[in-house]
Amino acid sequence: MAYDAAAERTVRSLVAAPPPRVAWPDAAKAVCILLVVLGHVTYLHVEESRWYAAAGAPPLWDLLDVVLRPVRMPLFFAVSGFFAARALTRPWRASVRGRVGQNLYLHVLWMLVGFGVALAVGIPTFMAPEHASGLPGAALTASTGLWYLYALAVYFVLARATRSWPAPVPTALAAALAVASFSGVLPGSGDTHSVLENLVWFLAGARFPEQVRRLSRRPRPLALLAVVVVLVAVLGAVRVLDLSRVPAAVLEIPTRAGAVVAGMLLAVLFVTWFPRAASPLLRLGRRTLPVYALHGLVLIVVQRPLAAVTEPLFGALPHPAQLLLVLVYPLVLTLAIAWCCLAAQTLAQRVGAGWLFALPTRRRSPALLVPPA
Numbered sequence: 458m459a460y461d462a463a464a465e466r467t468v469r470s471l472v473a474a475p476p477p478r479v480a481w482p483d484a485a486k487a488v489c490i491l492l493v494v495l496g497h498v499t500y501l502h503v504e505e506s507r508w509y510a511a512a513g514a515p516p517l518w519d520l521l522d523v524v525l526r527p528v529r530m531p532l533f534f535a536v537s538g539f540f541a542a543r544a545l546t547r548p549w550r551a552s553v554r555g556r557v558g559q560n561l562y563l564h565v566l567w568m569l570v571g572f573g574v575a576l577a578v579g580i581p582t583f584m585a586p587e588h589a590s591g592l593p594g595a596a597l598t599a600s601t602g603l604w605y606l607y608a609l610a611v612y613f614v615l616a617r618a619t620r621s622w623p624a625p626v627p628t629a630l631a632a633a634l635a636v637a638s639f640s641g642v643l644p645g646s647g648d649t650h651s652v653l654e655n656l657v658w659f660l661a662g663a664r665f666p667e668q669v670r671r672l673s674r675r676p677r678p679l680a681l682l683a684v685v686v687v688l689v690a691v692l693g694a695v696r697v698l699d700l701s702r703v704p705a706a707v708l709e710i711p712t713r714a715g716a717v718v719a720g721m722l723l724a725v726l727f728v729t730w731f732p733r734a735a736s737p738l739l740r741l742g743r744r745t746l747p748v749y750a751l752h753g754l755v756l757i758v759v760q761r762p763l764a765a766v767t768e769p770l771f772g773a774l775p776h777p778a779q780l781l782l783v784l785v786y787p788l789v790l791t792l793a794i795a796w797c798c799l800a801a802q803t804l805a806q807r808v809g810a811g812w813l814f815a816l817p818t819r820r821r822s823p824a825l826l827v828p829p830a
Contacts, residue, residue: 481673482536483742484735485724489533490745492525494752495791497583497602507764508772509786512779518787524692527709528716530651531658533605534612535717538662539669541613545620556613559816564606565596566813567750571603580757602753604648611652612659624664631657632710639706657710658717672718673725681722688715741795746814747802748795755794755801763790 499518544552571584572592581587583602586595594600599607619627637643638653645653662669691712695705728735741748771782805813 479670479673480728480735480739481721481724482539484728484738485532485536485720485742486745487738487742488720488724489529489536490741490748491791491795492529493533494748494794495787496522496529497753497756498787498790498794508768508774508779509783511772512776512783517784527688527713528720530605530655531713531717532720534608534655534658535662535669535721537609538612538616538659538664539666540662541616541659542663542666544613545617545663549617552613552617554816557610560606560610560613562816563746563750563814564599564603564610567606568592568595568601568603570813571601571754574754575757578757578761580760582753582757584753598645598649599652600646600648602648603750604652605749608652608655608659612656612663615656616660616663624660628657628660628664631660635710636706639709640703641706654709658713661714661717669721673721676726676729677722678726681719681726684715684719684722688712688719691715741799744799744802748798750814751798751801752794755797759794 499522541556544556568585569592571582572586572589575582575585575587585601586592615627635654635657638650643650643653691708695708695712700708728739767786771779774782802814805811
């Protein structure tokens with residue numbers, strides 16, 4: 458039989474090619490980061506927009522925040538853990554730079570950038586402490602809004618260090634840590650507590666990837682409906698019963714677990730049934746870092762100019778029109794800020810400032826690039 462070099466190359470490329478990227482996690486990450494931005498827009502932009510505050514932020518935003526709080530960051534971390542599952546099997550040297558060093562570098566870098574920008578515009582930001590004396594402590598304790606980057610580094614180290622343990626053991630310990638944090642018995646700021654409370658979801662995604670794959674293999678609309686009904690019933694019962702701190706803290710874990718499952722099922726259903734509508738979300742889901750790192754800075758930079766422009770435009774409108782605007786305006790602003798963040802990353806990469814979004818690599822000496830004789 459004649460040797461077919463082209464066929465052999467094709468076979469080798471198929472064998473060496475990584476498996477195709479699963480779509481639903483990118484859609485889930487995109488929705489989560491947009492919810493993060495939306496939350497900061499609705500609660501921080503009010504301070505400088507008198508017309509927005511006078512119109513009265515509708516109860517919808519408060520209700521949306523309460524309903525989505527159990528899924529927003531837990532689902533984000535569950536997806537991050539799911540993506541990190543394969544890296545846990547590699548040697549430390551092969552993963553520590555990208556999974557640990559880069560996230561710690563970005564955490565400190567963007568905290569310093571945030572501090573400088575806040576100082577320049579005269580508006581405090583959740584991305585950095587107000588005073589320079591607080592920078593070292595914030596870098597070590599993740600007490601700013603950039604805690605997600607810090608948490609990713611710490612979570613990966615813990616997951617990698619406990620990879621030989623049976624998967625339920627570190628996950629259960631992380632759940633107990635989260636309950637202790639929810640109970641208020643541990644010291645620290647709100648952002649530090651967020652680091653303590655979300656380890657369980659990263660470990661769930663990283664240590665149970667096969668279960669996640671089986672659950673997300675196909676759309677399950679009836680399962681999604683059942684989970685949502687149970688979640689609504691539980692959240693309603695919790696609000697009606699007004700439980701004390703400890704029972705409410707214990708309920709946070711199963712409630713958030715159900716919310717994570719519901720988010721996964723909804724993402725799978727959406728990307729399967731509406732692939733064209735999901736396409737922008739998939740692109741955003743692969744580029745959440747610039748949105749997370751930059752959106753707080755964009756918000757404080759445009760906060761006062763936007764207030765100066767919108768006050769004469771919207772302040773004189775009838776109250777019903779203002780109520781409609783406070784429903785639409787945050788959504789438009791959220792999408793605009795996300796677009797600005799992505800555009801800023803693209804510009805940074807074109808002008809050689811890619812180090813703002815990735816740990817710089819050491820350039821090899823030209824002599825090292827010469828193949829050995």
